[in-house]
Amino acid sequence: MNTAANETWIILGASSAMARAFARRVAADGAAVLLCGRDAGDLAAQAADCRLRGASEAEALAFEARDPSTFAPVIDRAAGREGRINAAVFVGSMPPQAAIDADPALLDGVVADSHTGPARFLHMLAPLIEARGGGTIVGLGSVAGDRGRLGNYVYGSAKAGFATYLSGLRNRLGRAGGHVVTVKPGFVDTAMTWGLPGMFLVASPETVADDILRAVRRRRNVIYTPFFWRYIMLVIRHIPETVFKRMRI
Amino acid sequence: MLWKSAEYSGWGRALTATGEIARPERMAGLEAALAGGLVPAIGMRRSYGDAALNSGGRVVDMSRLDRMLAFDPATGILEAEAGVRIGDIAAAFAPRGFLPPVMPGTGFATIGGCIAQDVHGKNHHSAGSFAQHVLSLRLRQAGGTIEVTPGGRTAELFRATAGGLGQTGIILSARLRLMPARGDIMMVTERRVAGWDQFLALLDASTATYSVGWIDATARGGGLGRGILEEGETGTGLVPRRDRFRKVPFNAPQFALSAPVVRAFNTAYYRRVPESGRTVVKPISDFFFPLDRIHDWNRLYGRRGFHQFQCVVPVAGAPALRAMLETIAASGLASPLAVLKRMGPGRAGHLSFPMEGYTLAVDFPNRAEARELIKRLEDMTLAAQGRLYFAKDSLARGADIRAMYPEVPAWQKAVAKADPEGRLATDMVRRLGLRTAR
Ligand SMILES: Cc1cc2nc3c(=O)[nH]c(=O)nc-3n(C[C@H](O)[C@H](O)[C@H](O)COP(=O)(O)OP(=O)(O)OC[C@H]3O[C@@H](n4cnc5c(N)ncnc54)[C@H](O)[C@@H]3O)c2cc1C
Ligand SMILES: NC(=O)c1ccc[n+]([C@@H]2O[C@H](COP(=O)([O-])OP(=O)(O)OC[C@H]3O[C@@H](n4cnc5c(N)ncnc54)[C@H](OP(=O)(O)O)[C@@H]3O)[C@@H](O)[C@H]2O)c1
Numbered sequence: 292m293n294t295a296a297n298e299t300w301i302i303l304g305a306s307s308a309m310a311r312a313f314a315r316r317v318a319a320d321g322a323a324v325l326l327c328g329r330d331a332g333d334l335a336a337q338a339a340d341c342r343l344r345g346a347s348e349a350e351a352l353a354f355e356a357r358d359p360s361t362f363a364p365v366i367d368r369a370a371g372r373e374g375r376i377n378a379a380v381f382v383g384s385m386p387p388q389a390a391i392d393a394d395p396a397l398l399d400g401v402v403a404d405s406h407t408g409p410a411r412f413l414h415m416l417a418p419l420i421e422a423r424g425g426g427t428i429v430g431l432g433s434v435a436g437d438r439g440r441l442g443n444y445v446y447g448s449a450k451a452g453f454a455t456y457l458s459g460l461r462n463r464l465g466r467a468g469g470h471v472v473t474v475k476p477g478f479v480d481t482a483m484t485w486g487l488p489g490m491f492l493v494a495s496p497e498t499v500a501d502d503i504l505r506a507v508r509r510r511r512n513v514i515y516t517p518f519f520w521r522y523i524m525l526v527i528r529h530i531p532e533t534v535f536k537r538m539r540i
Numbered sequence: 541m542l543w544k545s546a547e548y549s550g551w552g553r554a555l556t557a558t559g560e561i562a563r564p565e566r567m568a569g570l571e572a573a574l575a576g577g578l579v580p581a582i583g584m585r586r587s588y589g590d591a592a593l594n595s596g597g598r599v600v601d602m603s604r605l606d607r608m609l610a611f612d613p614a615t616g617i618l619e620a621e622a623g624v625r626i627g628d629i630a631a632a633f634a635p636r637g638f639l640p641p642v643m644p645g646t647g648f649a650t651i652g653g654c655i656a657q658d659v660h661g662k663n664h665h666s667a668g669s670f671a672q673h674v675l676s677l678r679l680r681q682a683g684g685t686i687e688v689t690p691g692g693r694t695a696e697l698f699r700a701t702a703g704g705l706g707q708t709g710i711i712l713s714a715r716l717r718l719m720p721a722r723g724d725i726m727m728v729t730e731r732r733v734a735g736w737d738q739f740l741a742l743l744d745a746s747t748a749t750y751s752v753g754w755i756d757a758t759a760r761g762g763g764l765g766r767g768i769l770e771e772g773e774t775g776t777g778l779v780p781r782r783d784r785f786r787k788v789p790f791n792a793p794q795f796a797l798s799a800p801v802v803r804a805f806n807t808a809y810y811r812r813v814p815e816s817g818r819t820v821v822k823p824i825s826d827f828f829f830p831l832d833r834i835h836d837w838n839r840l841y842g843r844r845g846f847h848q849f850q851c852v853v854p855v856a857g858a859p860a861l862r863a864m865l866e867t868i869a870a871s872g873l874a875s876p877l878a879v880l881k882r883m884g885p886g887r888a889g890h891l892s893f894p895m896e897g898y899t900l901a902v903d904f905p906n907r908a909e910a911r912e913l914i915k916r917l918e919d920m921t922l923a924a925q926g927r928l929y930f931a932k933d934s935l936a937r938g939a940d941i942r943a944m945y946p947e948v949p950a951w952q953k954a955v956a957k958a959d960p961e962g963r964l965a966t967d968m969v970r971r972l973g974l975r976t977a978r
Binding site: 306307308311319330332333336337339340343344345481482485486487 | 541542543544545563565566567568569604607608609610611621632
């Protein structure tokens with residue numbers, strides 16, 4: 292087991308409630324955190340918070356998934372640090388499907404935020420992890436990526452693409468001692484779901500963060516969180532397409 | 541979505557509100573929510589009644605604005621956002637030798653809620669109330685954000701804000717002085733107390749930093765006022781950690797807290813401590829937040845919810861408090877949760893609850909007989925020149941409250957200046973006519 296103190300976690304989308312809960316947990320273990328996102332003021336406050344909770348170091352860095360010029364500075368920063376480099380990707384966006392239906396141009400943004408932006412970033416990071424002979428990547432997929440549903444299939448397809456990317460990356464980094472954990476949350480009580488109709492079995496961001504950390508320690512490949520979503524999605528994936536295409540779920 | 545329509549309630553679940561809630565994840569989100577005007581702030585809704593409710597209106601839930609911002613180990617001063625929970629501060633700082641200076645009986649209470657109710661802890665007799673340890677706070681009002689301190693030009697605004705039920709503005713963050721602690725465990729001495737007179741004598745004589753009495757509110761006659769006195773000091777060492785929480789997954793049926801069940805439970809709870817007393821070592825959270833280990837324990841009272849009656853009476857009012865306990869015991873309505881404490885004089889605001897004397901807190905299921913009983917207890921409190929606690933209340937009458945809190949007019953004046961449009965009024969404030977009645 293690695294000692295957390297010489298580990299660095301790059302956290303993309305650090306302003307998300309799930310990311311915040313996860314960052315606090317690794318901070319409490321003494322890891323260093325690079326908090327990356329778009330709200331500099333908030334990231335600075337969170338960096339202070341992580342330090343007070345035990346992080347050996349915490350830094351706020353700019354990251355915009357739609358602007359790849361922001362990627363290299365983050366990776367350089369990580370490369371300048373000793374020890375093991377890990378990354379956790381919480382970036383993603385889910386505009387209402389109706390808004391995308393009204394303005395198809397929104398599709399590009401969803402895919403950039405939830406799939407291509409983070410994937411390109413991880414692709415730039417992968418050589419560093421290989422060079423260090425280890426390191427863990429956590430990528431947030433979603434149960435929405437397991438099947439295209441009427442209600443949010445653009446977001447779902449971006450998450451499906453990202454999950455497939457993560458699967459390939461796991462195959463690659465495993466050869467160099469690295470590891471990739473794909474996390475598929477069900478409904479989580481965050482800004483993304485606040486006030487949305489039809490929420491049930493909603494988990495707290497803290498519960499999800501605990502599950503992610505456990506999966507990292509046990510080198511799990513794909514987890515559903517909370518765990519019961521594995522069974523819900525098992526059922527949903529097995530509904531024949533002829534039936535599924537007429538369903539509204 | 542910024543605003544969520546929801547039905548929500550206080551911890552007692554006897555009172556509910558329907559309205560819109562915003563729950564910003566960061567300060568920029570708070571400003572977005574306030575773009576349409578100021579609305580009342582709520583914390584973790586650990587107040588039992590309607591202090592954190594706004595029927596038909598909007599509220600902003602501060603619980604996600606929970607960053608600790610700065611700490612100076614030389615002075616023990618911590619700056620933190622208003623949504624930080626007391627239990628999180630204790631968990632993060634006890635290993636480094638500091639604790640929140642005042643901790644209520646639940647670690648889920650936020651800094652904002654602790655200031656707005658000027659809460660007290662098991663060390664009130666020596667440490668005073670929560671807001672007495674606040675050095676400054678940032679208050680968001682209609683016109684912008686200002687810094688408020690207990691001294692200087694903002695002293696009067698501070699007195700209206702501490703214990704002021706959120707009526708002067710939204711507390712964004714605060715600087716408070718943590719208290720040195722020997723470590724992150726508690727050495728707790730527990731002893732049986734045979735009855736009322738002995739209880740008061742022991743509480744008066746106690747020199748412990750933390751002390752609290754559990755009282756068997758079902759015991760009558762010679763056993764009236766029997767219970768267990770717990771006295772605690774912080775210490776260092778190792779205790780087995782128990783991080784797993786239990787959960788009450790559904791509303792309990794009525795019989796769960798019926799009189800025979802409670803009597804049997806209380807007797808067993810009393811006897812659990814050997815006659816000669818004992819000293820036990822516990823994790824800090826087990827001593828300060830014993831009920832937090834069972835998430836959603838308020839569901840034990842079933843759908844209709846429950847009330848907590850809490851009053852404080854001056855030292856000279858002790859006989860009246862004894863009479864209240866007799867009335868409670870005779871009613872057979874009390875739950876196992878009953879607490880007796882000695883209070884010191886410490887209070888920071890016009891509407892702060894504490895006064896030098898004794899405080900009694902007892903839970904009752906939300907039934908007509910219990911509400912009647914509580915009315916009688918409120919009358920007895922008033923006659924004894926005591927007061928009721930806003931954090932627990934859902935039944936009091938405005939006229940009684942104004943008689944119990946002589947500083948209401950001073951508070952009203954400051955509040956009228958701080959929130960001239962009355963945007964911050966909550967269900968409790970309206971029910972008690974707190975801001976309007978003279
Ligand atoms: C099990 C249990 C044990 C308890 N033990 C004790 C005890 O020992 N001593 C004690 O004193 N109390 C005790 N309490 C009561 C509790 O400490 C108070 O009700 C406290 O205010 C709860 O904090 P909260 O964050 O949940 O605030 P809420 O209940 O959500 O709000 C309380 C008040 O504060 C205002 N408010 C909240 N946040 C802000 C903000 N940021 N800015 C402005 N106003 C704000 C609200 O408008 C409301 O008026 C206990 C409660 C429980 C459930
Ligand atoms: N909540 C759920 O029920 C749920 C379920 C399954 C999966 N997920 C996934 O879990 C992750 C965390 O989401 P959340 O629920 O915590 O919601 P969230 O608060 O909306 O988090 C999304 C994060 O992504 C960031 N982001 C979006 N677009 C970006 C861009 N172009 N560049 C940089 N950052 C960008 C956001 O940054 P800003 O703060 O700057 O906007 C935000 O921090 C997401 O990937 C989400 O898809 C959520």
